[in-house]
Amino acid sequence: MTNQVVTRHAADEIIFPKEGYSGLSYTGNLILIQITWVAGRSTEVKKKFYKRLADEFHDRAKGKKRRCLDKSR
Secondary structure: OOOOOOOOOOHHHOOOOOOOEOOEOOOOOOOOOOOOOOOOOOHHHHHHHHHHHHHHHHHHHOOOOOOOOOOOO
């Protein structure tokens, strides 16, 4: 089963450090994606999925591809 929740926020509703975080810098065009996994997916499978998601986003939306903050460990 797959569920998706998409929420659009006004620019002043997203709070993020303008100076960046963990080596990443941000702009007002920030897109946040949060994924909740069901138990049983390996870290390798998750990383492959994140890479594919970033690649497809970059190809379709011409967004900048940045490294993900991986909190799956």
